[in-house]
Amino acid sequence: MKWISPAQTMDMLYDDPARTGPDSDYGFALLWAGNDKGGTHRVADLARAKLQPRKPTAAEIAAAGADWAVTAANFRLLLADGVGDVGSPRELFDCYDAHIQPGQNLLAVVQTLRFPPSLPRHGMMHAAYMYTALCMQPRHLSSLIVQHMPSDARSSRSPHVHIVTPVLTHHLSGFAAVHAVFDDPPAQMHRAFEDDWRRICSALEKRYAI
Numbered sequence: 001m002k003w004i005s006p007a008q009t010m011d012m013l014y015d016d017p018a019r020t021g022p023d024s025d026y027g028f029a030l031l032w033a034g035n036d037k038g039g040t041h042r043v044a045d046l047a048r049a050k051l052q053p054r055k056p057t058a059a060e061i062a063a064a065g066a067d068w069a070v071t072a073a074n075f076r077l078l079l080a081d082g083v084g085d086v087g088s089p090r091e092l093f094d095c096y097d098a099h100i101q102p103g104q105n106l107l108a109v110v111q112t113l114r115f116p117p118s119l120p121r122h123g124m125m126h127a128a129y130m131y132t133a134l135c136m137q138p139r140h141l142s143s144l145i146v147q148h149m150p151s152d153a154r155s156s157r158s159p160h161v162h163i164v165t166p167v168l169t170h171h172l173s174g175f176a177a178v179h180a181v182f183d184d185p186p187a188q189m190h191r192a193f194e195d196d197w198r199r200i201c202s203a204l205e206k207r208y209a210i
Contacts, residue, residue, distance in 0.1 A: 003056070004049035012041055012049075013110060017186035018194075025158075026197055027112030028190040033105050043108045043166055044093035050110075050146045050162050051075060051089060054153065066090075074125055074147040078132045080140040080170035089144050096166045099175040106182055111163040111193060117151065121159070128161040131200040135193075139179055140169040 013029040020026070034040050048068050056069035063069070067088045077089060086092045100107065113131070115124045125147055132143050143165040150157035167182045168175040182189065 001048070003052060004045060005055075006049075006053055009046065009049040012046060014186065016190070018190035019187070020190070020194075025114040026194045027110075027114070027160075028193055029110045029112075030106060030186055030189075031108040031110065033100070033107055041107060042093075042097050043164070044090070044097050046108060046110070047089055047093045047144050047164050050144070050148075050164055053148050072146045073121065073149040073152065076125070076129060076145045077142070078129065078137055078145060079142045081137055082140070082172050083142060083170050084172060092142065092144070093166075096168065096175060099168065104178070106167050106178070108164060108166045109182070109189070109193075111165070111197070112160050113163070113197065114158045114160040117159055119159075121147065121149065124159060124161055127200070127204055128163060130204065131197055132163055134200060135196045136163070136165055139181065140171060140176075141165050141167075141179060142170040 013031055015029040016022075016027065017030065018028070031041055031043060031046055051068055051070045051072050054071040056064075056071050060069040060071065068090050075089070077086060077092060079086060113124070113128055115127075125145070128145050128147075132145055136143050143163050146162045146164070147159070148162065149159050151159065166175075167178050169177055169179050181192070184192065
């Protein structure tokens, strides 16, 4: 599979619909089924791109076998309430893409949580996990949480965690309808999810200086 660079990944997304600006510590983007050039998107490609911020080596690809090689600092799958175990992100997202119906325009949303470099790595993942567990999982939505540490590549960009969430509700029997939370206009969705994140941040401030 051809590697998808971070720049190519951003080209796939409709970013910052509420126009909060690049300096915000919270980012929100949408993945539509098609683009303005007549192409089509797969959520599996987006998920793999987030797991591979650096191009994997041949050895890393071979070691991963049938799964995707991961070059991100860390990742977790957080499945919807009641869903059975899934072996890997590739299994989840390949299955999801296979269940996309003709006419479905919105495929997934990506939330980006940016943190100060003074915060421990496990603190970033804990905050992202708690947010996802409290605000996404109970809605019967499954998510991939991916941690990026640009400093590992000697970049000055802020450490951050991406949360990739398909918009179809997920149940033990499989994927079902698009969740009603995604019926709102993009900018309204952006603000609503950011409000949820701010509430979780306030609750976590006693443990981590987020």
